[in-house]
Amino acid sequence: MTDRVGGVARRKRPTMRDVAREAGVALRTVSRVVNDDPTVGAHLVSRVQAAISALDYAPDERARQLRRGTSGTVGAAVRNLADAHPVLSAVDDASRARGLAVLAMSTEDDEAREREAVLSMCRRRVDGIVIEPIGLTHDYLAPEIAAGLPVVAVDRPCAGVSADAVLSDNAAGIGMAYRQLSVHGHRRIAYIGDDERIFTGRERAAAFRACVAASGGPLSGMVFPGVVTASRVSTALAAVLSGPAPATALITGNVATTIEALRYLGADAGRLAVVGFDDFPLADILRPALTVVAQNSAVIGRTAIDLLVARAADPSRPVQTVTVPVELIARGSGELPAPPA
Amino acid sequence: MTDRVGGVARRKRPTMRDVAREAGVALRTVSRVVNDDPTVGAHLVSRVQAAISALDYAPDERARQLRRGTSGTVGAAVRNLADAHPVLSAVDDASRARGLAVLAMSTEDDEAREREAVLSMCRRRVDGIVIEPIGLTHDYLAPEIAAGLPVVAVDRPCAGVSADAVLSDNAAGIGMAYRQLSVHGHRRIAYIGDDERIFTGRERAAAFRACVAASGGPLSGMVFPGVVTASRVSTALAAVLSGPAPATALITGNVATTIEALRYLGADAGRLAVVGFDDFPLADILRPALTVVAQNSAVIGRTAIDLLVARAADPSRPVQTVTVPVELIARGSGELPAPPA
DNA sequence: TGCTTCCGAGATAACGTTATCCCACGCTGA
DNA sequence: TCAGCGTGGGATAACGTTATCTCGGAAGCA
Numbered sequence: 001m002t003d004r005v006g007g008v009a010r011r012k013r014p015t016m017r018d019v020a021r022e023a024g025v026a027l028r029t030v031s032r033v034v035n036d037d038p039t040v041g042a043h044l045v046s047r048v049q050a051a052i053s054a055l056d057y058a059p060d061e062r063a064r065q066l067r068r069g070t071s072g073t074v075g076a077a078v079r080n081l082a083d084a085h086p087v088l089s090a091v092d093d094a095s096r097a098r099g100l101a102v103l104a105m106s107t108e109d110d111e112a113r114e115r116e117a118v119l120s121m122c123r124r125r126v127d128g129i130v131i132e133p134i135g136l137t138h139d140y141l142a143p144e145i146a147a148g149l150p151v152v153a154v155d156r157p158c159a160g161v162s163a164d165a166v167l168s169d170n171a172a173g174i175g176m177a178y179r180q181l182s183v184h185g186h187r188r189i190a191y192i193g194d195d196e197r198i199f200t201g202r203e204r205a206a207a208f209r210a211c212v213a214a215s216g217g218p219l220s221g222m223v224f225p226g227v228v229t230a231s232r233v234s235t236a237l238a239a240v241l242s243g244p245a246p247a248t249a250l251i252t253g254n255v256a257t258t259i260e261a262l263r264y265l266g267a268d269a270g271r272l273a274v275v276g277f278d279d280f281p282l283a284d285i286l287r288p289a290l291t292v293v294a295q296n297s298a299v300i301g302r303t304a305i306d307l308l309v310a311r312a313a314d315p316s317r318p319v320q321t322v323t324v325p326v327e328l329i330a331r332g333s334g335e336l337p338a339p340p341a
Numbered sequence: 342m343t344d345r346v347g348g349v350a351r352r353k354r355p356t357m358r359d360v361a362r363e364a365g366v367a368l369r370t371v372s373r374v375v376n377d378d379p380t381v382g383a384h385l386v387s388r389v390q391a392a393i394s395a396l397d398y399a400p401d402e403r404a405r406q407l408r409r410g411t412s413g414t415v416g417a418a419v420r421n422l423a424d425a426h427p428v429l430s431a432v433d434d435a436s437r438a439r440g441l442a443v444l445a446m447s448t449e450d451d452e453a454r455e456r457e458a459v460l461s462m463c464r465r466r467v468d469g470i471v472i473e474p475i476g477l478t479h480d481y482l483a484p485e486i487a488a489g490l491p492v493v494a495v496d497r498p499c500a501g502v503s504a505d506a507v508l509s510d511n512a513a514g515i516g517m518a519y520r521q522l523s524v525h526g527h528r529r530i531a532y533i534g535d536d537e538r539i540f541t542g543r544e545r546a547a548a549f550r551a552c553v554a555a556s557g558g559p560l561s562g563m564v565f566p567g568v569v570t571a572s573r574v575s576t577a578l579a580a581v582l583s584g585p586a587p588a589t590a591l592i593t594g595n596v597a598t599t600i601e602a603l604r605y606l607g608a609d610a611g612r613l614a615v616v617g618f619d620d621f622p623l624a625d626i627l628r629p630a631l632t633v634v635a636q637n638s639a640v641i642g643r644t645a646i647d648l649l650v651a652r653a654a655d656p657s658r659p660v661q662t663v664t665v666p667v668e669l670i671a672r673g674s675g676e677l678p679a680p681p682a
Numbered sequence: 683t684g685c686t687t688c689c690g691a692g693a694t695a696a697c698g699t700t701a702t703c704c705c706a707c708g709c710t711g712a
Numbered sequence: 713t714c715a716g717c718g719t720g721g722g723a724t725a726a727c728g729t730t731a732t733c734t735c736g737g738a739a740g741c742a
Contacts, residue, residue, distance in 0.1 A: 013466075013488055015728055026692045031730060039690060056484035061464040062403045062412070063728035066697050071403070081445070082430030083622065089423030092447055101461060104422070104445045106433055120442060123402040125354075143397035147354055262626050281424065282623050285603045356698055367722040372700060380720060404698035407727050 014055040023051035034059055065125070073101045074308060075121030075129040077114060081106040084281055087154060090301020091130055098309060100127065111135040122149065128308040133158050136197070150311035152304045156199035157321065164307040165321045166300050170200060170277075173293040173326040174207035177251045177275040178215070180291065180328060185338035186249035186273055187217055190240040192224040192233060192261060193253020193277070201225055204253045204277060222247060233260035241272070248338045249273035255280050262286065275334040284331055291334025294327050355396040364392035375400055406466070414442045415649060416462030416470040418455055422447040425622055428495060431642020432471055439650060441468065452476040463490065469649040474499050477538070491652035493645045497540035498662065505648040506662045507641050511541060511618075514634040514667040515548035518592045518616040519556070521632065521669060526679035527590035527614055528558055531581040533565040533574060533602060534594020534618070542566050545594045545618060563588060574601035582613070589679045590614035596621050603627065616675040625672055632675025635668050 016034075020027045025044060032040045033048040040048075051057070065071045074095055078088050081104065088104060095102050103126060107114035114134045118141065121129055128150035131138075137160035145151055145161055153165040181189050191208040194201030205225045212219045221243070224236035240247045250272055252258040258276035262269055270288055279294035303322050311317060328334075357375075361368045366385060373381050374389040381389075392398070406412045415436055419429050422445065429445060436443050444467060448455035455475045459482065462470055469491035472479075478501035486492055486502055494506040522530050532549040535542030546566045553560045562584070565577035581588045591613055593599040599617035603610055611629055620635035644663050652658060669675075 017728080027728095028693080028730080029691060032691085035730080041690065044691085056488075058460065058464050060407070060466055060728050061461075062407045062466060063697090064730075066401070066403045066407060066699090066727095067729045067731085069697075080430075081433055082425060082427050084423060084425045086423050089421075089447065092422055101444075101465075102446070103442075105442070106430065119399070120402075123399050124442075125401055125403060147397075259623065259626065266626075267628065280623075282600065282621075282627075285600065285607075285627065286623075287608060287628055358698080368698095369700080369723080370721060373721085376700080382720065385721085401698050404727090405700075407729090408698080408700045410727075 013060075014057045016057070016059070018055055019048065019051045019057050022055060023048045071125050071127055072099065073103050073124070073126045074305070075118070075124070075126040076102050076104045077107050077117045077121070077129065077131045078104060079107055079109055079132050079134065086297035087132075087301045087304075090298045091304060092301075094302045094305035098305065100305075107132070107134050109134055115140060128152070128312055130154055130304045130308065131158065132156070133199075135159075138163075148315050150308045150315075152307045152311075154300060154304050162319045164311060164319055166303045166307065167321060167323050168295045168300070168326050169323050170203040170326075171207040171210075173277060173295075173328075174204050174251065175211060176326070176328040177277070177293050177334070178208065178211040180275060180330065180334050181249040181251070181273055182215060184249075184273065184335055187338070188222070188245060188247045189217060189249045189251060190222045190224070190247035191251045191253065192236045192240075192257050193251075194225065194257065195227050196225045201253060208251060218245070225253070228254065228256045228260065230260050230263070233257055234264040237261055237264050247272070249334075249336075250275075252276045254278055258290070258292075262290075269333070270336065273334055273336040273338070275328075279329060286333075288333045288336065289331035291331050292329050294329050296324050296327065299324050354401075355398045357398070357400070359396055360389065360392045360398050363396060364389045412466050412468055413440065414444050414465070414467045415646070416459070416465070416467040417443050417445045418448050418458045418462070418470065418472045419445060420448055420450055420473050420475065427638035428473075428642045428645075431639045432645060433642075435643045435646035439646065441646075448473070448475050450475055456481060469493070469653055471495055471645045471649065472499065473497070474540075476500075479504075489656050491649045491656075493648045493652075495641060495645050503660045505652060505660055507644045507648065508662060508664050509636040509641070509667050510664050511544040511667075512548040512551075514618060514636075514669075515545050515592065516552060517667070517669040518618070518634050518675070519549065519552040521616060521671065521675050522590040522592070522614055523556060525590075525614065525676055528679065529563070529586060529588045530558060530590045530592065531563045531565070531588035532592045532594065533577045533581075533598050534592075535566060535598065536568050537566045542594060549592060559586070566594070569595065569597045569601065571601050571604070574598055575605040578602055578605050588613070590675075590677075591616075593617045595619055599631070599633075603631075610674070611677065614675055614677040614679070616669075620670060627674070629674045629677065630672035632672045633670050635670050637665050637667065640665050 016027055016030045020030045025048060029040060029044060030048055033045050076088055076091050078085055092102050103121060105117035107117055111134055118129060122144050130152050132154050133156050138158045139160040141151060142161050145163060151163040153163050157165040178189065193204050196202045196205055205223060208223060209219065226232050250261065252261050255278050265272060276290055276292045279292045283290040283292055303324065307320060357368055357371045361371045366389060370381060370385060371389055374386050417429055417432050419426055433443050444462060446458035448458055452475055459470060459472065463485050471493050473495050474497050479499045480501040482492060483502050486504060492504040494504050498506040519530065534545050537543045537546055546564060549564060550560065567573050591602065593602050596619050606613060617631055617633045620633045624631040624633055648661060
């Protein structure tokens with residue numbers, strides 16, 4: 001049983017049929033052995049297993065999935081594959097624990113690419129999708145959800161369709177950051193963060209404004225939401241640090257902003273108290289080590305898979321949004337005292 | 342056409358059959374339209390497309406793959422999904438450019454898990470596998486490779502089977518690091534790196550020893566290969582920095598070692614000149630900013646997919662190992678001058 | 683011994699596609 | 713007018729599994 005490809009004799013993959021012939025049993029019996037069906041006699045089992053290893057047979061997962069109607073795979077559409085992605089890792093772990101494989105695709109913060117990735121997952125008939133939504137609307141998912149596809153949004157909710165979601169407690173996190181800086185004597189605190197068209201950017205900026213209003217601090221010239229680019233962050237930071245009454249402390253709304261801010265501050269990092277939203281590896285070896293509001297990625301990933309499995313089991317359950325607590329990790333940069341007025 | 346699952350009426354997915362019925366054409370005609378077969382009349386095309394969007398039909402990729410015999414997917418078994426992984430990202434990009442999807446799985450540096458991941462990919466009949474090998478032997482891949490599965494090793498070669506490989510120029514990289522430190526006056530240079538049972542650990546340690554031998558520097562008590570743990574790195578570092586003639590410069594053999602070393606050094610980082618093997622995000626905002634030997638992840642990933650596709654096209658082509666150049670990025674830590682003797 | 687019962691194992695029909703045939707139709711040329 | 717031919721489109725058989733149905737035979741009981 002060989003096949004000529006490119007001029008080379010190359011063995012074709014053995015199928016269940018070949019195993020059956022080799023073992024001298026019926027096709028169905030091989031299937032039973034492969035699926036650990038207990039209704040097969042012991043001697044047949046060993047004969048079939050011998051044939052399997054003799055032929056290096058491995059069942060074709062596609063055919064199995066096609067026949068069974070389920071794929072045993074969850075899709076994960078995440079923003080980025082190149083950078084650290086603790087949530088994806090947690091999703092991977094939780095899925096494996098349940099015997100599910102993960103098909104991860106990167107959306108690169110691009111709406112079209114997100115759509116393409118998600119639809120490709122649907123064509124592969126994944127059993128569910130975990131998505132870190134980018135697009136402003138996900139109505140193209142509506143028919144899929146209606147057809148019973150479990151979809152769980154992570155970090156931000158899906159707009160335009162009703163899907164389960166796992167979010168961090170953004171407001172509480174900003175509150176913790178603000179309080180920490182206040183406790184250390186800061187009154188003039190600035191915020192630079194993500195674009196308010198993005199859900200998290202909106203929530204965090206709003207929470208920050210609420211904190212300032214509650215504490216009676218200055219608001220004007222202190223809040224800078226927008227697209228995260230090196231130039232915008234440095235412009236904002238320059239504005240915040242200049243003038244007659246410069247800020248003495250800074251809250252950054254996401255990792256990208258934090259890093260751009262630190263890059264801009266360079267050796268002067270110790271001049272400004274900083275609390276970053278979201279932790280990242282190496283935050284502890286910076287000088288001063290960075291105080292952060294850390295999201296609980298492990299819990300977020302695990303919860304996402306829990307919700308996904310629950311919905312697969314009962315598609316009629318009410319749509320649920322889970323808010324995961326965040327944690328302030330004090331490492332030094334947020335505990336720098338305010339200079340005496 | 343509804344199906345009762347968990348007490349809820351849930352629409353079954355439409356199949357090509359349903360589309361054909363809706364459009365009043367034969368099954369095969371729908372298939373032709375879906376695959377852009379030009380031999381279909383324009384009015385039939387539009388009728389079929391109308392039916393497709395009316396029913397929200399999406400072809401079942403599994404059935405298509407089963408029938409065609411090809412899956413349009415490459416598997417990527419990488420060490421880690423949680424941390425930054427620029428090679429995986431490059432593999433993803435290069436694959437997408439060729440119309441291939443990527444099934445990424447994490448091996449977590451565990452031999453059993455690697456094996457499980459790779460075999461799972463085989464069962465899914467991926468068209469090829471990119472692997473960052475962990476296990477000491479990959480003989481379990483031999484039958485797959487014999488059956489024509491293209492396998493490309495990345496970062497390290499596969500032991501036990503002959504597969505294409507894409508490696509960084511480890512020896513040249515260590516040479517660059519050593520030379521940079523020498524140029525800045527260092528004579529007592531230490532090396533801490535990965536276990537020599539690991540290919541890269543072995544190559545880099547060997548290259549380091551060769552550099553020392555060539556320059557006539559001291560070797561004893563200066564080379565510390567081993568498993569990367571916080572305690573081992575700090576023990577090694579303490580040894581290197583103590584005694585009558587402590588090292589004035591350090592080369593670290595991989596990112597994990599670099600980070601542990603910096604963590605141990607803490608505020609004293611400026612006391613020791615450091616060059617790290619492999620770059621990582623944020624290396625530039627450390628103080629002093631970290632000089633590194635950077636691997637060219639983009640080229641590595643792209644080359645891996647190139648090799649994979651080439652082998653798929655011609656399984657008889659000779660097995661090839663590509664060595665990708667590395668680059669020294671001077672940021673400060675490697676340019677600290679040696680203290681006067 | 684003869685009948686029922688039960689259990690292990692084989693034939694066969696799906697699952698949703700694509701590929702191979704094959705036919706019906708319209709056009710051309712004699 | 714009819715044979716010949718090209719072309720668009722339909723029936724049908726795979727692809728490699730699993731589920732349903734059926735059947736042969738061994739064991740249990742009177």
